[in-house]
Amino acid sequence: MASIDYPLERPQTQESQFSFSVTFFKWVATVDHKRLGLMYIISALIFLVIAGIMAEVMRMQLMFPNNHLVEPDTFNRLFTMHGTTMVFLVGMPMVAGFSNYFVPLMIGARDMAFPRLNAFGFWIFLFGGLLLYFSYLGGGGLSGAGSAPDVGWFAYAPLTEKAFSRGGATDYWALGILVSGVGSIASAINVIATTLSLRCPGMTLSRMPVFVWVMLVDSWLIIIALPPLSAGQIMLEFDRHLGANFFDTQAGGSAVLWQHIFWIFGHPEVYILIFPAFAILSEVIPIFSRKPLFGRPAMVGAVVAIGFISLGVWAHHMFAVGMTSWSNTFFAASSMLVGVPTGIKIFNWTATMYGGKIRFATPMLFCLAFLFQFLTAGLTGIMLAVAPFDWQLHDSYFVVGHFHFTLVAGLVTGLFAGMYYWYPKITGRMLSEKLGKWHFWLFVIGLNMTFIPMHFLGLLGMPRRIYTYWPGRGWEFWNFFESIGAIVQAIAVAIFIYNVIYSYFRGEVAGDDPWDAWTLEWGTSSPPPEYNFEKLPVVRSARPLWDLKHPQDPDWKFE
Amino acid sequence: MAAPGITAPGALELERTWKTPDRGAVGVIFLIITETSLFTIFVATYLIYIGKSLNGPYPKDVLEVPILATVCLLSSSLTIYFAEHALKHRRLGLFKIWWIVTMCLGLEFLYMTGSEWYKLIYHDHLTISTNLFGSTFYSLVGLHASHVVVGLSFQLLVLIVTLLGFPIHTQLRRVLFLSWYWHFVDAVWVVVFTVVYIIGR
Numbered sequence: 001m002a003s004i005d006y007p008l009e010r011p012q013t014q015e016s017q018f019s020f021s022v023t024f025f026k027w028v029a030t031v032d033h034k035r036l037g038l039m040y041i042i043s044a045l046i047f048l049v050i051a052g053i054m055a056e057v058m059r060m061q062l063m064f065p066n067n068h069l070v071e072p073d074t075f076n077r078l079f080t081m082h083g084t085t086m087v088f089l090v091g092m093p094m095v096a097g098f099s100n101y102f103v104p105l106m107i108g109a110r111d112m113a114f115p116r117l118n119a120f121g122f123w124i125f126l127f128g129g130l131l132l133y134f135s136y137l138g139g140g141g142l143s144g145a146g147s148a149p150d151v152g153w154f155a156y157a158p159l160t161e162k163a164f165s166r167g168g169a170t171d172y173w174a175l176g177i178l179v180s181g182v183g184s185i186a187s188a189i190n191v192i193a194t195t196l197s198l199r200c201p202g203m204t205l206s207r208m209p210v211f212v213w214v215m216l217v218d219s220w221l222i223i224i225a226l227p228p229l230s231a232g233q234i235m236l237e238f239d240r241h242l243g244a245n246f247f248d249t250q251a252g253g254s255a256v257l258w259q260h261i262f263w264i265f266g267h268p269e270v271y272i273l274i275f276p277a278f279a280i281l282s283e284v285i286p287i288f289s290r291k292p293l294f295g296r297p298a299m300v301g302a303v304v305a306i307g308f309i310s311l312g313v314w315a316h317h318m319f320a321v322g323m324t325s326w327s328n329t330f331f332a333a334s335s336m337l338v339g340v341p342t343g344i345k346i347f348n349w350t351a352t353m354y355g356g357k358i359r360f361a362t363p364m365l366f367c368l369a370f371l372f373q374f375l376t377a378g379l380t381g382i383m384l385a386v387a388p389f390d391w392q393l394h395d396s397y398f399v400v401g402h403f404h405f406t407l408v409a410g411l412v413t414g415l416f417a418g419m420y421y422w423y424p425k426i427t428g429r430m431l432s433e434k435l436g437k438w439h440f441w442l443f444v445i446g447l448n449m450t451f452i453p454m455h456f457l458g459l460l461g462m463p464r465r466i467y468t469y470w471p472g473r474g475w476e477f478w479n480f481f482e483s484i485g486a487i488v489q490a491i492a493v494a495i496f497i498y499n500v501i502y503s504y505f506r507g508e509v510a511g512d513d514p515w516d517a518w519t520l521e522w523g524t525s526s527p528p529p530e531y532n533f534e535k536l537p538v539v540r541s542a543r544p545l546w547d548l549k550h551p552q553d554p555d556w557k558f559e
Numbered sequence: 560m561a562a563p564g565i566t567a568p569g570a571l572e573l574e575r576t577w578k579t580p581d582r583g584a585v586g587v588i589f590l591i592i593t594e595t596s597l598f599t600i601f602v603a604t605y606l607i608y609i610g611k612s613l614n615g616p617y618p619k620d621v622l623e624v625p626i627l628a629t630v631c632l633l634s635s636s637l638t639i640y641f642a643e644h645a646l647k648h649r650r651l652g653l654f655k656i657w658w659i660v661t662m663c664l665g666l667e668f669l670y671m672t673g674s675e676w677y678k679l680i681y682h683d684h685l686t687i688s689t690n691l692f693g694s695t696f697y698s699l700v701g702l703h704a705s706h707v708v709v710g711l712s713f714q715l716l717v718l719i720v721t722l723l724g725f726p727i728h729t730q731l732r733r734v735l736f737l738s739w740y741w742h743f744v745d746a747v748w749v750v751v752f753t754v755v756y757i758i759g760r
Contacts, residue, residue, distance in 0.1 A: 108565070113582040189589045197582035201573045223589055227597035235604070238698060243688030246604070252613045252691050261600060523565045537565035538573050544565055556567065 031115035032530055036122045037101030038426065041419075043126055044093040049493070051085035054078045056490055059450070063483035065471040075467035076150035080173070081132075083153030086407070088177050089129045091273040094415055095222070096121065096187040098276050099215040102422070103191055105521035105528060106209045108200025108537040113193035121186035128180025135172030149173035152465065154266060155236075157247035157258035162240045171240065174233040181226045188222035191215055200520075202539040209519045209542070210293060213300045214279035217307040218272055224311060225268035232261035256321055263314035271310045274406060277374075277414025278303065278345060281367050284421050285349050287517045288364035289356030292543065292555075295348045302341035302348075309338045319387045320394040328387045335385035339378060346375055361515075362436035366417035369444045373409035377402060380455065395465075398458025404451045416443070416496070423500070424514045428526040429507030435499040443492035449485025453478040518543035587736040591743045594706070598747055601702055602754055605695040609759050612690035621683040624756045628671035629748065632707075635664035636745040639738045649728050651721070658718055661741075665711045672704050696755065703751050706744045713737050 027035060058078050061069045070078065104112055112118045132149075139147040149169040151160050160170045195216045199208070236258070238244035245251035247258050286293045293299060315323060315331040323331075349371060358364065380402040384390050393399060416439070423431045457478050462469065469475055513522040523545050524533055541547055541555035567573070609618075642657030676697075679685045687697045717734060721727045727734065 114586060185593055189586055189593065192589050193582045193585040196585045197579045199579055201570070201577035202567060223593035224596050227593055228600045231597055231600035231604075235694075235698065238687065238694065243686075244694035244698070245688070245691050246694055252608075252611045253694075254607070254611075257604065257607065261604075264600070520565060533565070535564040535566075538567050538570035539565070540567035540569070540573075544567065547567060548565060554567075 031111075031119045033100050033104050033112045033115065033118060034426075034528060034530075034532075036118050037097045037099075039122055040093040040097030040100060040125075043129070044090045044097060045497075047085050047089040047093075047129065049497075051082050051090060052490065052493060054082040054085070056486055058082065059483040059486035061467060062469075062479050064480070065469050065476050067468055070467070072467045073147075073150065076152075076465075077148040079465055080149050080152055084132065084149070084173065084177065085129075087153060087269065087273065088180055089132070091407070091411065092180070092184050093125060094411075095215075095218060095272060095276050096125070096184065098279070098415075098418060099191045099219070100187065101426070102521060103194055103212055103215055104198065105524070105532060106212050106519050107195065107198060107203050108520050108533060108539065109194060109198035110532050110536070112190050113197055114190050117186050118190050121183040121190065123183075124186070125180045125183030128176050128178070128183060131179060132172055132176030135169050135176070139169035139172055140167045154259075154262050156262075157236070157239075157255040158249055160236055160240075160258075161248060171237065174236050174240075178230055178233045181230050184222055185226050188219035188226075191219040192223070195219075200537045200539065206297075207539060207542045210282035210296065210299055210303075211279040211519075214275050214282065214303050217303045218275040218279070220307055221268045221272045221275075221310065225265050225272065228261055229265035229269075232258060232265070235261075256318075259318050259321060260315070263317045264311075266317065267314040268310050270403070270406065271306055274374075274411050274414075275303075276418070277370060277411045280414050280418035280421070281349055281370060283519065284363045284367050284417050285352050287421075287515050288359045288361060288367070289353045290359075291352055291356040293348065294351035294354075295344075296542070298344055299348050302344040305341040306338060309334060309341070313338055316385055316387075316390070319390040332385050332387045336382060339382055339385075342378055346371060346378070361420075362431070362433055362440055363417045363421040365437070365440045366413050366420065369440070370410060370413045370417065373405060373413060373444075373448075377405035377410055380405065393458050395463055396458035397454045397462045397464055400464045401451050401454030401458060404454065409447050409451060413444075413447075416440075419500075421515070422521075423503070424510030425521055425526050425528070427504055427507070428510055429503050430510045430514060431499050431503045431507060435495055435502070439492050439495045439499065442488055442495065446485045446488030446490075446492055449488060450482045451485075453482050453485075457482075513545070516549075518546045520544055523548070581732065583732055583736055587739055591740065594743065595747075598702065598750070601695075601699045602750060605699050605754055605759065608691045608695045612692045614690050616683050616685050616689070616692075618692055618696075618755075618760050621679060621685055622756060622760055623675075624760075625671055625675060625752075628668045628675075629752055631664045631671070632668040632745055632748050635661045635668070636742050638664060639741050643731075643734060643738050646728055646731055646734060651728070654727070655718075655721060658714065658721070662711060662714050662718065665707055665714070669704065669707055669711070672700065699751060700755065703744070703747055706747065710737070710741050710744050713740075 027039070030036065057070060058075065061067055061075060100112065100118065104110070135148045139149070147167065147169050149155070149172060151165055151170055151173065155170065155173060159165060160174075195208070195212055235244065235246040239246050239248060239253075245253045247253050247255055249255055282293060282299060313331060313335045315327055316335040319328055319331075349367075380398070384393065384399065384402060420431050420436055423429075457475055460474055460478075462473075462475050469479075510526055512524070512526050515522070520533075520537055520539070521528070523537065537544060539547075541559055543555050547554035547556060638657050638661045642654050642661060645651075645653035645657055685693050685696075687693050714737065717727065717737065
């Protein structure tokens with residue numbers, strides 16, 4: 001079906017020659033969901049590179065025992081900014097970017113429900129991010145030389161109180177994230193309204209692509225989970241600047257309250273981050289297995305279940321705080337419960353591949369890697385949900401290994417799958433498969449080299465957030481090994497970025513539907529015109545393009 | 560290449576009967592849900608910190624139950640409904656009257672809150688930094704008051720364009736959404752009132 005015999009056409013514009021000011025203005029003033037989505041993804045990639053460089057510096061510091069590449073203070077700033085950036089300025093805009101670009105296309109709409117709110121969301125997110133990074137210049141206030149926040153990405157009280165965290169660095173953390181959180185909420189409300197209100201005729205909720213379903217539940221989690229963080233940050237700023245006593249233990253305040261508020265946000269947040277990967281896998285695996293998704297209703301049900309259960313598991317981050325044994329039991333049980341719908345998803349993706357005609361293109365390779373790696377991450381997650389086990393390994397490298405396995409080996413791998421899958425739709429050209437394979441193998445080998453040994457180091461007793469260690473504890477080899485893995489990952493990401501730029505100009509012309517796919521976005525041109533569809537689509541099944549391509553055997557006959 | 564239209568058998572019938580929810584309604588409902596989440600944290604914090612203040616003044620010494628302000632705010636929910644009802648039937652004069660009454664009730668509520676705070680700050684010397692009661696009280700009541708201010712600002716906008724002769728009945732949807740927000744602000748007050756002035760005292 002994929003036809004590539006016509007030349008690539010880009011939308012024709014009025015001006016014939018390139019003019020910087022016109023182009024610049026077109027991007028700044030745009031309310032088009034595709035441009036905004038692209039800007040979200042590109043800014044996320046830029047922040048990914050910045051935070052990745054920070055991670056590399058930390059790995060270089062930890063490569064040898066008793067190393068002095070960076071000062072302890074710098075190391076604190078590095079891990080704080082690395083974590084904050086990865087969560088709020090890479091993960092969140094990736095959610096917004098993918099949902100912005102593809103939700104309207106997949107439900108057959110011309111734009112988001114509130115295009116201007118969408119533009120507002122993007123710019124407020126970006127300026128929130130820039131505000132956070134301005135801390136490098138302005139963090140010390142007028143008297144200091146300037147510094148970034150150094151309180152860790154979850155910024156536990158009372159370390160963040162005025163007495164212990166002088167200067168403006170912590171304020172930049174709180175306000176930058178508060179501001180970009182407003183953008184995330186705006187974008188999430190927009191996605192919900194778009195999904196519920198702008199579906200094309202015939203696109204009932206039960207026919208909606210699973211990608212859209214996952215993004216809908218993701219947006220639900222964002223609007224429920226982000227306000228608690230904002231509330232906590234408002235209280236923190238009241239404490240720091242108005243002398244309030246929320247987290248001031250000397251005035252009767254409670255430092256544990258901050259932990260509760262933060263993790264009420266923080267645990268749904270990790271599901272918010274991983275959901276785009278779930279969404280992408282649910283689209284990519286069926287296409288490359290040539291089979292419809294196995295157990296579609298169960299998949300949607302599992303996602304909705306996660307969307308509710310994950311709101312009640314937060315205190316498993318706090319087993320070491322000393323809660324009552326009833327709370328420990330409750331949160332251990334609920335944390336294990338959330339593994340059930342996740343297990344359903346893993347099972348269904350695997351079952352989709354079973355008996356399928358699998359094409360091992362790069363997007364599918366990343367999906368396969370995701371399945372194995374995310375399963376591993378889930379299993380260490382179950383281990384950490386056992387409270388006594390967590391007491392042993394709390395704040396150790398085991399935990400660092402666990403969440404890097406979910407977020408890098410899981411989320412980032414899934415995002416790469418999505419980027420290889422949809423790049424032809426966004427640009428009209430294929431990403432190079434050869435470079436893609438190099439990227440895939442180097443990345444997967446590198447990340448396993450880095451993150452698997454972190455579990456061993458945790459079991460050997462290495463605490464997280466230490467800037468160096470003495471030799472003779474059995475930590476040297478694995479730290480060295482991890483750092484080599486980090487370098488391999490960096491090479492892989494460099495290949496990916498080269499691939500993205502090279503293929504934009506020289507890639508093979510893709511055509512509208514290079515993967516022979518079934519969802520609506522492949523039914524318009526690549527890249528899609530500003531209005532997406534000349535005529536709004538009408539659908540009668542979950543696979544509208546399959547129906548078009550196989551008029552003798554359409555899906556709607558079986559609904 | 561121009562994309563061929565994607566269509567399915569029975570498309571005309573489907574297009575004719577296809578209905579989806581109003582996007583503005585969905586947007587406002589989920590805005591209210593996200594606001595609820597924000598208030599929940601402040602309310603929970605207030606509840607957790609009841610009786611945890613290490614020094615006075617304590618709620619039972621200084622707080623007076625704001626009956627009048629509560630009556631004002633809650634009845635404004637009713638008057639905005641009357642205004643909306645009048646607008647539905649294109650009775651613009653009546654709409655303006657009820658709208659102005661609603662705004663006056665909202666302003667009266669803000670005035671009462673302001674005088675309450677004045678008394679607390681200058682007479683009872685309770686500020687946000689005095690004790691945990693002060694911190695939680697001013698942040699929760701202040702958060703609610705700020706929502707009243709936002710609601711009043713939008714109501715002022717509607718009033719101004721109406722008085723300038725803009726045909727406001729063409730924007731019935733938006734007036735309706737504003738009234739939902741206003742009802743939400745009132746409902747939050749019921750919670751705040753219960754927590755601060757009944758349980759907290």
